[in-house]
Amino acid sequence: MTLPESRVYLDHSATTPVHPHVVEAMAPYWSECFGNSASSHAFGQAAASALEQARQTAADVLDCRPSEIVFTGSGTEAINLALWGVAWAARQSGRGNHIVTTPVEHHAVGRTVEQLHGLLGFEVTQVPVDGYGRVDPSDVAAAVRPGTVLVSVMVANNEIGTVQRIFRIGRVCRERGVLFHTDAVQAAGRIPLELDEVNVDLLGLSAHKFYGPKGVGLLYVRRGTSFVPPITGGAQERGRRPGTVDVAGAVGLATALRLAEGERVAECARLRPLRDRLIEGVLESIPDSRLTGHPVHRLANHASFAFRGVEGESIVLHLDLEGIAASSGAACADGEPNPSFVLTAMGLSPDWGIGSLRLTLGHNNDAADVARVLEVLPGIVERLRASG
Amino acid sequence: MTLPESRVYLDHSATTPVHPHVVEAMAPYWSECFGNSASSHAFGQAAASALEQARQTAADVLDCRPSEIVFTGSGTEAINLALWGVAWAARQSGRGNHIVTTPVEHHAVGRTVEQLHGLLGFEVTQVPVDGYGRVDPSDVAAAVRPGTVLVSVMVANNEIGTVQRIFRIGRVCRERGVLFHTDAVQAAGRIPLELDEVNVDLLGLSAHKFYGPKGVGLLYVRRGTSFVPPITGGAQERGRRPGTVDVAGAVGLATALRLAEGERVAECARLRPLRDRLIEGVLESIPDSRLTGHPVHRLANHASFAFRGVEGESIVLHLDLEGIAASSGAACADGEPNPSFVLTAMGLSPDWGIGSLRLTLGHNNDAADVARVLEVLPGIVERLRASG
Numbered sequence: 001m002t003l004p005e006s007r008v009y010l011d012h013s014a015t016t017p018v019h020p021h022v023v024e025a026m027a028p029y030w031s032e033c034f035g036n037s038a039s040s041h042a043f044g045q046a047a048a049s050a051l052e053q054a055r056q057t058a059a060d061v062l063d064c065r066p067s068e069i070v071f072t073g074s075g076t077e078a079i080n081l082a083l084w085g086v087a088w089a090a091r092q093s094g095r096g097n098h099i100v101t102t103p104v105e106h107h108a109v110g111r112t113v114e115q116l117h118g119l120l121g122f123e124v125t126q127v128p129v130d131g132y133g134r135v136d137p138s139d140v141a142a143a144v145r146p147g148t149v150l151v152s153v154m155v156a157n158n159e160i161g162t163v164q165r166i167f168r169i170g171r172v173c174r175e176r177g178v179l180f181h182t183d184a185v186q187a188a189g190r191i192p193l194e195l196d197e198v199n200v201d202l203l204g205l206s207a208h209k210f211y212g213p214k215g216v217g218l219l220y221v222r223r224g225t226s227f228v229p230p231i232t233g234g235a236q237e238r239g240r241r242p243g244t245v246d247v248a249g250a251v252g253l254a255t256a257l258r259l260a261e262g263e264r265v266a267e268c269a270r271l272r273p274l275r276d277r278l279i280e281g282v283l284e285s286i287p288d289s290r291l292t293g294h295p296v297h298r299l300a301n302h303a304s305f306a307f308r309g310v311e312g313e314s315i316v317l318h319l320d321l322e323g324i325a326a327s328s329g330a331a332c333a334d335g336e337p338n339p340s341f342v343l344t345a346m347g348l349s350p351d352w353g354i355g356s357l358r359l360t361l362g363h364n365n366d367a368a369d370v371a372r373v374l375e376v377l378p379g380i381v382e383r384l385r386a387s388g
Numbered sequence: 389m390t391l392p393e394s395r396v397y398l399d400h401s402a403t404t405p406v407h408p409h410v411v412e413a414m415a416p417y418w419s420e421c422f423g424n425s426a427s428s429h430a431f432g433q434a435a436a437s438a439l440e441q442a443r444q445t446a447a448d449v450l451d452c453r454p455s456e457i458v459f460t461g462s463g464t465e466a467i468n469l470a471l472w473g474v475a476w477a478a479r480q481s482g483r484g485n486h487i488v489t490t491p492v493e494h495h496a497v498g499r500t501v502e503q504l505h506g507l508l509g510f511e512v513t514q515v516p517v518d519g520y521g522r523v524d525p526s527d528v529a530a531a532v533r534p535g536t537v538l539v540s541v542m543v544a545n546n547e548i549g550t551v552q553r554i555f556r557i558g559r560v561c562r563e564r565g566v567l568f569h570t571d572a573v574q575a576a577g578r579i580p581l582e583l584d585e586v587n588v589d590l591l592g593l594s595a596h597k598f599y600g601p602k603g604v605g606l607l608y609v610r611r612g613t614s615f616v617p618p619i620t621g622g623a624q625e626r627g628r629r630p631g632t633v634d635v636a637g638a639v640g641l642a643t644a645l646r647l648a649e650g651e652r653v654a655e656c657a658r659l660r661p662l663r664d665r666l667i668e669g670v671l672e673s674i675p676d677s678r679l680t681g682h683p684v685h686r687l688a689n690h691a692s693f694a695f696r697g698v699e700g701e702s703i704v705l706h707l708d709l710e711g712i713a714a715s716s717g718a719a720c721a722d723g724e725p726n727p728s729f730v731l732t733a734m735g736l737s738p739d740w741g742i743g744s745l746r747l748t749l750g751h752n753n754d755a756a757d758v759a760r761v762l763e764v765l766p767g768i769v770e771r772l773r774a775s776g
Contacts, residue, residue, distance in 0.1 A: 011431070035403065039713070076622070076632075091507075325429035
């Protein structure tokens with residue numbers, strides 16, 4: 001089951017290994033301190049106490065109140081709760097029927113907004129992005145109208161690494177009295193997320209993107225936000241996400257978040273030059289190649305490219321044969337038809353848009369890994385072009 | 389964090405400790421085989437292979453096809469997906485607008501049906517239950533009408549342990565062409581769940597009820613069932629439950645399910661006499677006490693009582709001071725106003741309905757635990773009555 005040491009993992013935006021300290025922190029909550037945190041007896045209260053400690057830890061990192069944190073079963077679930085929760089509240093109060101978003105959101109946002117349109121009849125405005133995949137906050141301002149109930153713009157794009165202007169977009173929303181949701185799944189541990197500084201009302205995270213376990217996410221809901229729970233059952237998480245809370249998962253998420261924030265500055269400083277060497281090396285050595293996403297305002301660990309006339313998925317398969325794990329766009333989109341909807345929204349033509357490659361660095365990567373990619377990638381692209 | 393050995397845990401319907409073999413089975417999937425099962429490279433495919441093996445194991449136990457199994461983030465989520473998925477599909481096709489259920493369902497069903505009524509305008513018929521909390525299948529048949537799209541009746545009740553006539557209710561639904569959902573959260577490892585034998589279309593499970601981890605559930609969706617995913621994002625789980633799959637969790641659930649089914653007959657045979665001794669002892673030694681739920685058709689590990697004129701939650705607190713963990717009704721309902729809605733639906737008057745106590749046996753319990761309860765419980769009830 002263990003993969004050979006010699007393999008190079010360059011897909012940290014798809015998922016990360018759980019940090020050993022995180023596994024250690026979770027361990028007591030499987031078989032020892034196993035109570036249901038909703039139970040009133042000692043077993044339950046021990047679990048509840050661990051859960052509330054985890055909530056406090058997460059709140060400390062995010063600079064918010066513990067009561068604003070909802071533990072969920074995934075980042076996708078957190079985002080769905082945010083969008084549906086606001087949509088149902090708006091529907092019930094008759095406050096409005098319009099959502100503003102972008103064409104480069106992860107499917108967790110994009111397809112959910114489509115559902116809100118298709119199933120509930122919400123009207124949707126997609127503000128355009130520039131050639132770097134970036135939204136202009138003044139376009140968001142222009143899209144907001146009477147009846148707009150929500151703006152959803154991600155912090156950082158999973159496929160192209162571009163970081164949006166969240167502070168300015170948040171201010172636009174606050175000034176206009178519109179709720180602002182941001183998908184921060186790619187941002188934790190890479191971008192400061194101080195919720196007291198930015199006008200965000202709802203924010204989703206996923207533990208496995210920052211060396212925490214899969215199967216646990218976090219939804220921040222600012223106090224006072226109108227929210228109708230789209231999933232119903234018991235009274236857990238103040239009724240916002242029912243179901244027995246995964247105490248081990250919550251502890252794992254909180255521990256990973258604290259570790260990720262603690263090392264953020266140093267780790268970004270370590271990875272940025274590796275990323276830049278990778279970008280420089282690829283662009284220098286491969287003709288008809290380009291960086292996708294923003295050259296400066298991008299995640300410190302994120303390199304993404306387009307190669308004209310080559311299928312990204314073929315490059316990924318050939319890299320895999322060389323022992324290098326990479327991705328063509330989002331992992332979740334694997335198997336779906338090219339070209340990338342993100343690159344298309346940025347104005348790239350289909351002959352570029354099919355050739356998306358993402359290399360995302362993390363804990364175990366070093367200069368040798370970058371050198372290994374630069375050693376094999378030019379030949380792979382060349383052979384694929386020759387055979388294509 | 390570890391609770392003293394001397395404590396007696398009698399709340400296995402609230403949650404169970406994770407079996408050491410289950411922890412062992414999950415362990416490789418945190419930091420070693422950590423890939424995203426949607427990734428096409430070797431790390432992803434190793435994870436995907438473990439995930440599909442877990443799906444096969446679960447399908448073998450449940451006697452269904454692997455493609456009919458959807459891993460979720462909790463039992464509550466599984467149930468919400470089932471109900472909303474069918475409701476949206478019915479709404480889209482204009483097939484009908486009516487749901488049949490019972491007044492003794494867990495809140496995951498009961499409150500979700502309320503949401504479907506309140507938010508989507510579905511009409512709901514609650515078929516009555518008898519004094520044991522049991523539904524008469526002919527009442528279900530009578531409640532089904534043109535426009536009925538779903539019947540939801542649980543396998544076994546969490547609060548009173550009563551087992552419903554699922555085979556007959558399933559047949560009623562099949563004959564009338566109505567989808568049948570059953571909440572099997574309390575049933576796994578206690579009741580045979582052979583889906584090829586019973587006419588169930590959708591079924592929800594929760595791993596932590598049968599010595600698996602919290603934070604992972606299972607939804608069975610029979611092939612051909614019209615289903616619109618209420619949560620949207622990536623294409624995982626054939627689009628029925630998006631979000632990076634928790635491979636460790638899925639492996640944990642499948643391992644726990646196989647273990648639970650393997651020991652089911654022997655463990656039920658071991659626990660049933662303990663349960664009966666507990667029931668007999670309580671009813672003999674405590675005046676104005678009664679068994680709640682069915683005397684025969686009840687979960688083998690489940691003893692539940694009502695004590696006239698005593699608050700169940702007070703009994704739980706006093707038992708806890710004696711080192712015994714018990715529950716007053718459902719853990720999820722803790723902190724909510726009495727009397728129990730389940731006991732009320734069964735026709736118990738409020739002076740009985742406030743006095744609900746549940747004692748649920750499991751792996752670590754033996755005759756000494758039962759003796760310990762019988763030693764302290766009569767005095768607790770007597771003192772509470774005297775001080776009340």
